Amino acid sequence: MKKALFTLLTLTVVLSTLFLTGCQKKADGDSASGGAPVVVKTMAYGDNSNAEGMSWERIVGYFMDENPDVIIDYEMLYDEAYHQKVVARLASGDVPHMAYMGADARWGAPWKEAGQQWDHRDLLKDSMYDTSLIPAMGPNGEIYEIPLGTSNLTTVLFMNKALVEELGFSEPKTYEDIKAMVPAAQAAGLEVISIDGADGWAWGSCVMSAFHARTSGDPNWVSKAVDGQNKFTDPEFVAALELIDMMVKDGVIEQKAVLVDYGTNISNYSNGKALFMVQGQWAAGGIENPEVADNTVMMAWPAMPGEKAGGAGSVGAAIQVGYGLTKAGAADENVKAAAMRFLDVFYSEEETTQRLRDGAIVAPILKGYQTPSDLPAIIAEKVRFAQSVALQSDVVDAFLSGAPNDTLNAGMQKIVAGQSTPAEVAAEVEGLLR
Numbered sequence: 001m002k003k004a005l006f007t008l009l010t011l012t013v014v015l016s017t018l019f020l021t022g023c024q025k026k027a028d029g030d031s032a033s034g035g036a037p038v039v040v041k042t043m044a045y046g047d048n049s050n051a052e053g054m055s056w057e058r059i060v061g062y063f064m065d066e067n068p069d070v071i072i073d074y075e076m077l078y079d080e081a082y083h084q085k086v087v088a089r090l091a092s093g094d095v096p097h098m099a100y101m102g103a104d105a106r107w108g109a110p111w112k113e114a115g116q117q118w119d120h121r122d123l124l125k126d127s128m129y130d131t132s133l134i135p136a137m138g139p140n141g142e143i144y145e146i147p148l149g150t151s152n153l154t155t156v157l158f159m160n161k162a163l164v165e166e167l168g169f170s171e172p173k174t175y176e177d178i179k180a181m182v183p184a185a186q187a188a189g190l191e192v193i194s195i196d197g198a199d200g201w202a203w204g205s206c207v208m209s210a211f212h213a214r215t216s217g218d219p220n221w222v223s224k225a226v227d228g229q230n231k232f233t234d235p236e237f238v239a240a241l242e243l244i245d246m247m248v249k250d251g252v253i254e255q256k257a258v259l260v261d262y263g264t265n266i267s268n269y270s271n272g273k274a275l276f277m278v279q280g281q282w283a284a285g286g287i288e289n290p291e292v293a294d295n296t297v298m299m300a301w302p303a304m305p306g307e308k309a310g311g312a313g314s315v316g317a318a319i320q321v322g323y324g325l326t327k328a329g330a331a332d333e334n335v336k337a338a339a340m341r342f343l344d345v346f347y348s349e350e351e352t353t354q355r356l357r358d359g360a361i362v363a364p365i366l367k368g369y370q371t372p373s374d375l376p377a378i379i380a381e382k383v384r385f386a387q388s389v390a391l392q393s394d395v396v397d398a399f400l401s402g403a404p405n406d407t408l409n410a411g412m413q414k415i416v417a418g419q420s421t422p423a424e425v426a427a428e429v430e431g432l433l434r
Contacts, residue, residue: 038338040329042074043089045082045100051358053078055351063345070338090114097329098339101145102321103137104398108144116326117144123325123340128347130367135319135392145324146343149352149361150386151317154395155210155301157193158269158277158284162295167275174303178276182251185275193247194274196265197257197416200409203244204396206278208412209316210301211240213393217310222394232430239306241422245415246305258413281362281386284378293378298385317392320361362386404433
């Protein structure tokens with residue numbers, strides 16, 4: 001009897017010791033399966049004083065609380081410091097598993113040059129993402145990162161629907177429809193299309209980024225020109241510049257537009273002084289007059305004279321940045337699985353809706369997303385428009401930079417002011433580029 005009791009006590013002590021040892025391992029950070037946690041080395045964007053950085057820290061914090069078998073080991077930097085560190089880490093071979101990246105020259109080129117881009121198409125859950133809202137980032141349709149939202153739309157026409165209808169018109173389908181509004185608008189002392197023409201970038205980002213596709217039929221005409229496949233002196237690009245000259249001569253855009261700055265442009269539209277405003281989607285937040293904001297329709301430029309089928313309906317769009325795996329991160333199956341588990345939380349409907357409310361994204365890329373009913377009408381309109389864009393075209397300054405881009409922007413201002421011709425501007429840009 002005593003021997004049996006002793007054996008029972010001994011077994012109890014042994015089991016208790018094993019239980020406590022297992023608990024200690026979990027407390028020290030080991031996974032539930034008894035192995036070490038998976039560490040996902042990450043380069044994050046933001047700082048601890050801005051919304052992006054604070055949101056990142058909050059999401060990482062609660063993710064690791066719920067997933068003790070994963071450690072998101074991140075370095076967070078902001079603005080130019082981030083870009084410099086990306087280059088330095090890639091050059092040294094200290095490649096992160098996951099990073100904030102994009103697909104253009106600024107956000108994507110370093111990863112491309114280092115051979116660290118990874119196609120995420122097979123990793124995206126069909127039940128979660130609407131991949132029709134994610135543009136191709138590689139020559140074969142590759143998706144190198146998961147965008148925070150739909151693309152940043154730069155060539156948007158904001159239409160004051162109530163004002164247009166007051167003059168007896170409706171949403172234009174062609175340029176001729178807009179041109180027909182000129183006499184009535186002038187008689188009422190209104191502009192037809194308002195633009196901040198004093199800002200050179202507005203002509204490139206908000207006008208030419210759609211027009212080059214319309215006249216060439218190729219939404220990627222600009223990036224191909226920078227690569228040497230096209231020339232800015234080609235007839236189709238000169239024709240795009242001629243559309244600007246045409247609009248001024250037709251009274252659709254006033255010559256004095258070259259004196260209008262960004263704030264004045266939005267103010268003029270917000271105060272009912274123009275039927276349309278051209279700007280990027282971000283200008284929606286600056287329309288302070290609720291009557292105008294609630295009656296605004298966001299649209300693509302209508303069909304333009306000489307438009308080719310391949311560019312019909314194009315809207316200039318810069319692919320949104322986001323987080324993605326590097327080739328180094330995807331090479332380790334455990335790291336890849338852990339990173340994607342984190343990204344499912346980071347891109348969840350709850351977090352996406354918060355980014356939408358904060359103005360951090362244009363529209364969600366989630367499948368079946370329902371816009372909350374309490375959002376301002378102009379934000380809901382922005383979501384509707386972004387999810388309806390059928391064709392995205394190159395934003396000029398995402399590919400053309402330095403003196404050629406500056407010369408193009410200044411050249412368009414000269415065309416409006418009657419100081420230069422489209423052919424002259426095109427020749428100067430091409431000469432500087434080559």
